[in-house]
Amino acid sequence: xxxxxxxxxxxxxxxxxxxxxxxxxxxxxxxxxxxxxxxxxxxxxxxxxxxxxxxxxxxxxxxxxxxxxxxxxxxxxxxxxxxxxxxxxxxxxxxxxxxxxxxxxxxxxxxxxxxxxxxxxxxxxxxxxxxxxxxxxxxxxxxxxxxxxxxxxxxxxxxxxxxxxxxxxxxxxxxxxxxxxxx
Numbered sequence: 001x002x003x004x005x006x007x008x009x010x011x012x013x014x015x016x017x018x019x020x021x022x023x024x025x026x027x028x029x030x031x032x033x034x035x036x037x038x039x040x041x042x043x044x045x046x047x048x049x050x051x052x053x054x055x056x057x058x059x060x061x062x063x064x065x066x067x068x069x070x071x072x073x074x075x076x077x078x079x080x081x082x083x084x085x086x087x088x089x090x091x092x093x094x095x096x097x098x099x100x101x102x103x104x105x106x107x108x109x110x111x112x113x114x115x116x117x118x119x120x121x122x123x124x125x126x127x128x129x130x131x132x133x134x135x136x137x138x139x140x141x142x143x144x145x146x147x148x149x150x151x152x153x154x155x156x157x158x159x160x161x162x163x164x165x166x167x168x169x170x171x172x173x174x175x176x177x178x179x180x181x182x183x
Contacts, residue, residue: 038064042135060131067132072117080178083112087172091165098161102148105168109141112175134174140167 036043039060046056075083086108094101114120118129123145131138147164150156156164 038135039131040135042131042138045139063128063132067129070117070119070129072133075112075115075176075178077178079115080176083108083115083172083176087169087176094162094165098158098165099151099156102144102151102161102164102168105165105172106145106148109168109172109175112172116175130171134171137171137174140170144168144171 039046043056043060046060047053050056050059087105090101090104090108093104110126113126113130118126121129127138127142130141134141144164144167147156147160147167151161151164
């Protein structure tokens with residue numbers, strides 16, 4: 001083997017040895033940035049809660065894959081209007097019975113999720129699914145539910161119930177947004 005071939009071979013080996021780890025770091029950094037952008041505050045919450053960025057990222061990727069496998073759809077204008085009417089009726093009931101209105105708001109959110117094609121699942125799975133498409137609103141859903149549960153166990157103040165109701169509404173409004181083509 002001549003000197004030129006040996007130098008080229010050694011240079012190639014060095015490039016591969018140095019380049020592979022750098023490529024790996026670059027790919028991981030890109031994945032992290034994509035997940036941070038897609039999940040927003042949910043990314044930070046998961047990383048903090050799990051105490052391990054890699055585990056959090058794995059969980060978020062699994063959530064995304066699960067939701068991508070669902071047959072989700074937007075609501076038609078008629079469906080959206082029906083949900084809107086139901087919400088307005090529930091909102092008017094808040095004055096006379098805030099606890100009942102919050103309970104109904106919760107059920108309307110679940111009904112809207114089901115109508116959109118999300119599975120009828122347990123709370124934790126529902127939160128995980130919501131976090132994929134509505135990462136900015138999933139904390140509202142968690143807070144609304146926590147207040148609702150507190151109300152069921154110990155009673156909540158009217159202000160707490162109002163907060164719960166408005167947090168449910170923020171997600172509900174996104175869920176019932178009708179198709180753009182007006183069908």
